[in-house]
């Protein structure tokens with residue numbers, strides 16, 4: 001990435017910004033960026049768009065490349081895989097042979113939260129030459145529409161308005177407490193303990209998922225492979241089928257942003273009408289994810305047809321999607337404030353009063369800067385700037401003290417998990433990109 005030092009926006013905290021750019025440069029592999037060179041040595045679906053937003057502040061061409069190369073691996077069904085194995089590496093499990101779906105380059109066979117349209121809107125709205133950026137985005141918009149259609153049809157064949165994930169990794173919150181109950185129904189048919197590579201890179205087991213978790217997710221992968229990753233069979237026969245409030249909200253927000261992009265590109269019509277109808281249907285179904293007694297949104301186990309017993313940070317994302325009612329917003333602010341009375345650094349991935357909360361372990365408790373960014377965006381959307389400022393300040397405090405780690409202890413701020421983390425650096429760069437801490441044109445993510 002040769003132009004990264006040119007035209008750098010002015011940051012109040014110049015040293016921190018320089019360190020963030022250094023991470024992005026070190027993880028750059030030409031047309032895509034590694035999340036973390038040792039722990040995650042390939043391209044990841046929802047890391048790349050966020051990284052592209054940051055890169056677009058200095059090099060729009062390179063930002064577009066990050067997105068284009070991701071979409072080159074889109075499946076004929078419209079699905080965009082969660083990992084693209086551009087070059088072989090034996091530092092990660094599971095490798096492409098475990099998924100067994102081939103492709104050049106090979107990919108995994110599941111997806112990740114569809115945040116791309118929202119990130120692309122940010123890039124276009126901040127572009128130096130919007131007409132040219134929209135021209136370049138034209139084929140991307142078609143691919144994005146196909147991807148969203150895949151979610152709304154293949155992952156919701158009944159047209160219920162709730163999209164399914166069939167593997168915890170599709171949520172991007174891998175071993176969240178949210179998946180404990182649905183995963184308990186998945187038999188542990190395999191032993192993945194000796195196959196795991198993550199432990200070579202992160203020494204403290206307390207920061208990583210358990211072997212039980214890995215055994216169950218390996219069972220899910222073997223199941224998918226056994227049915228040839230057939231979308232309908234995945235929905236009707238998978239032992240894990242959940243509507244994640246995170247994916248559901250990110251998709252609704254991305255639908256809104258994709259519709260805006262198509263309109264900006266002069267493509268208002270059949271496509272935007274279709275997207276608007278998906279949005280209406282999905283928003284109408286959000287009530288099924290609301291747990292009135294606790295005043296929180298929760299994941300819905302679609303096999304047992306019951307809400308999960310946990311409250312995770314995904315509970316705030318309907319605000320990011322603009323589909324929480326005023327009464328729900330009041331309840332969610334209380335959930336946030338209660339969590340923050342127990343944790344110094346927002347926002348823990350699981351609310352501390354939820355059984356299973358574990359402040360050091362991956363998606364079960366730590367604070368994740370990228371997630372903070374989107375939760376803050378939701379608070380801002382509803383005028384709760386005190387809460388979004390709190391998220392920004394806490395994120396700043398954690399990364400200034402501990403560097404760009406994968407996640408942080410929500411009580412001590414200690415940096416945990418992987419090092420040299422691209423989306424942590426990117427999240428900070430876009431957050432700090434302007435004096436006000438927002439995007440340059442007022443669009444925010």
Ligand code: GLC
Nearest residue numbers: 035040044046047172173174
């Ligand atoms: C972990 C995260 C996932 C992320 C990936 C690469 O698996 O849970 O959300 O995309 O790491 O950073």
